[in-house]
Amino acid sequence: MAAGAPGGGSTVANTYEKARTWLLLPSWLVLLGLSLIPVIMMLVYSFLTKEFRGGVIWEFSLAAYDQFFFDRGLFGDEPPSIEWTYITIFWRSFWQAGTATLLSLAIGFPTAYFIATRPAGSRAIWVFLITIPYWVNLLIRTVSMKFLLRDQGPLNQVLMSLGLIDSPLHMVNTNFAVQLGLFYSYLPFMVLPIYAAVERYDFSLSEAAADLYASRWVTLRRVLLPAVKPGIIAGCILVFVPSLGSFLAPDLLGGAKNYMIGSLIEEQFKGNAGNWPFGAAASMILLTIVLIILLLFARQQTRHERKEA
């Protein structure tokens, strides 16, 4: 997405060349200090021996990864078989996050398109309106969502008074509620990048397509979507990745009946289990899976672009 800079911007870049190192230093320190070091710490912790009730003993151990992949029975002394527990938890989280991302895309894309096609002067107001709910703390919003969805809540009352349903729909503590919560929490992360992409889109291209007898559907699929694809991809990543690790929506809206990746990891550090290496290992496995997905995606992307060129 950082395209466009190398060609025309060289004179601008030179302006700051002397000061560049110093100006970039804070960013580098923050990135190194706040992003990389904690991740490296977690990587190291995942290979250490767990200390009873939290903490680590500085001895190399693969126990955390063993626990993740192998089932040794309730007492830990049976012959190992494949452990499905954590794979199931991961699968559940990926599925929930994926559904929430698709929901966000389905609602976010038309919203972004709508905003980008308003007159230039009013666009800022629409973007502003999108962000207003997000001034309120996420926890408060998630709790409010629960109030809305509950059996005696306003949503059910409205549906019942309209005669659409006879008895309240049971929504709280269901997967649907979790997906709705995730979708709602991260919607702006979908809308804003797509909006930025559509705003830059040259609509005379759509007109040209129409002149060449492309149907609306073909114009959308062959002209508009490829042009705004980077925005869509950025939006999907920005929604999918935080959804994956979220535990507020699953806890409050899903009733915390089943672990998600986020709550499983939280339990290892803050809960009774106190198994820091296992929590770290689960985080590392999650990180690896996400990285692989993104790398595969990027590779497929470049291959595709090369083919087009």
Next chain:
Amino acid sequence: MKKHLLPMAAASLIALAGTPAMADGKVVVYHWFEYMPQELIEKFTAETGIDVVMDTFDSNESMLASLKAGGIGTYDVSVPGDYMVKIMANEGLLDTIAEGELSNKGNIQPQWLDVGFDPGRQHSIPYQWGSTSFSVNRDEYQGEINTTDILFDPPTELSGKINVLDSQGEVMALAALHLGIEQCSTDRDKLKALNAMLEEAKGHWASFNSDTAKEVLVSGDALAGMIYSGFSAKGREEGANIEYAFPTQGYIAWMDNVVLLKDAPNRDNALAFMDFLLEPENAAAVTIFARYAAGVDGVSDLLDDALRTLPEGNPPASAGPAVFIDVCDEQTQAVYDQIWTNVKK
């Protein structure tokens, strides 16, 4: 008195400044959220000139985690539950209060002086105590409720409408009472039975919530729910027709305690704070606020009748024993963790 997520969002660190000019240092308190009335904190500062800096936590385990991750040496006192006092003492996180250092130690009620989790009260003083079992919505269910079957083998009216605390210790302890086995059993057959019973019971449960344990009962989202005695009393006072159960199989007793932490930076102020909390009128102020009971002599005279005769604080004759949660050894705890994962997977 466990998780309290909602208010946590509003603020996680409250620094309470009295009149800085008069201030005679400070005491740094690591406390549960909403567990100490603001007026009492101000009274302490007014009496002693010591400022109270308070940081809050939402579960015993998260408090332990944060102390182990570097909190030791920054806090003076903390307020762990009974079993956590023992764990913290075993981990060497507590300082010893020498005989005579607390002038109000004599105010502690005799039965709370030599407790299993802190023999001789070397590290701690009582803060509040109460019980944990469950409450049932009496508009919706009129049957017998003083049995743990309500949670683990519920009648059809309640099945699928039950909230349990999202807390391994409480659920496992109540489950052990239900099966009539000892806590932290090392017997494999008993542990297997515990695992099977809980996996089965989970099918009847709607949610695992601690911070909203009262709210789900008041709103009617849950018709039965595990809850702390004081929370249930507050829910009833808010107008919900809920009754707190004292199962014949037994129920959980707990006591929160103020402990002196190792390497407390303001040790003398911490002791002054503890002495202050042992004054009957101050302990009574906490009880009136939190609806639990103080372990201090002379408090009950300061309470009104409603609080003295609170149904949640006065078990009927049929009630089973009130048991504290045991601290399991490492091996049994590993099995407990595995069972808990099986329940929540």
